[in-house]
Amino acid sequence: xTGVTQTPRHLVMGMTNKKSLKCEQHLGxxxxxxxxxxxxxxxxxxxxxxxxxxVENNSxxxxxxxxxxxxxxxxxxxxxxxxxxxxxxxxxxxxxVYTEAFxxxxxxxxxx
Amino acid sequence: ELKVEQNPLFLSMQEGxxxxxxxxxxxxxxxxxxxxxxxxxxxxxxFVLLSNGAVKxxxxxxxxxxTKARLSTLHITAAVHDLSATYFCxxxxxxxxxxxxTFGKGTHLIIQx
Numbered sequence: 001x002t003g004v005t006q007t008p009r010h011l012v013m014g015m016t017n018k019k020s021l022k023c024e025q026h027l028g029x030x031x032x033x034x035x036x037x038x039x040x041x042x043x044x045x046x047x048x049x050x051x052x053x054x055v056e057n058n059s060x061x062x063x064x065x066x067x068x069x070x071x072x073x074x075x076x077x078x079x080x081x082x083x084x085x086x087x088x089x090x091x092x093x094x095x096x097v098y099t100e101a102f103x104x105x106x107x108x109x110x111x112x
Numbered sequence: 113e114l115k116v117e118q119n120p121l122f123l124s125m126q127e128g129x130x131x132x133x134x135x136x137x138x139x140x141x142x143x144x145x146x147x148x149x150x151x152x153x154x155x156x157x158x159f160v161l162l163s164n165g166a167v168k169x170x171x172x173x174x175x176x177x178x179t180k181a182r183l184s185t186l187h188i189t190a191a192v193h194d195l196s197a198t199y200f201c202x203x204x205x206x207x208x209x210x211x212x213x214t215f216g217k218g219t220h221l222i223i224q225x
Contacts, residue, residue, distance in 0.1 A: 106153075
């Protein structure tokens with residue numbers, strides 16, 4: 001398997017649930033990202049990891065918690081989300097933080 | 113704060129016509145990327161522009177970069193329906209609290225037969 005793989009592809013969760021999104025890249029890249037895409041806003045960069053160290057956190061609410069255990073895996077832990085958090089969450093990776101990013105297929109999240 | 117502005121944000125055009133999408137950005141960078149997104153799908157990389165004056169072409173699409181003007185263009189020649197999608201430009205930047213790619217709002221392109 002190659003590229004960037006995200007699981008699950010679709011997720012429906014209640015506001016009191018805890019869930020995690022998973023991203024795996026097989027490209028040997030050093031940087032990984034979480035983006036949020038909703039109908040109301042353009043692509044929002046949430047978190048950036050470079051060599052497993054977080055280098056960017058764009059004022060994301062604490063109900064979103066990222067984890068990068070190694071350079072190939074990235075998680076987004078979700079808890080007590082709000083309906084406005086419903087969106088497409090995209091994972092991406094790149095060789096360096098400013099180089100071409102390759103995106104996964106995304107997780108369509110619905111908070112009910 | 114790095115800002116990336118695309119225009120137009122919405123474009124409806126007829127097959128066979130030519131048009132240009134513009135991408136302006138607010139800080140010095142020589143890394144500009146164009147992506148395509150189909151409805152309900154993820155982003156697909158189209159072009160990577162890494163120097164002033166860079167020009168890349170793929171089929172009916174051509175992208176260029178002018179780093180002095182902080183401007184990139186995506187030109188569509190003799191549009192066909194299959195090119196209907198949302199097109200994003202993104203600027204690569206490292207440092208100053210803006211690591212990663214910053215995206216424009218996207219241009220929603222509809223090509224009518």
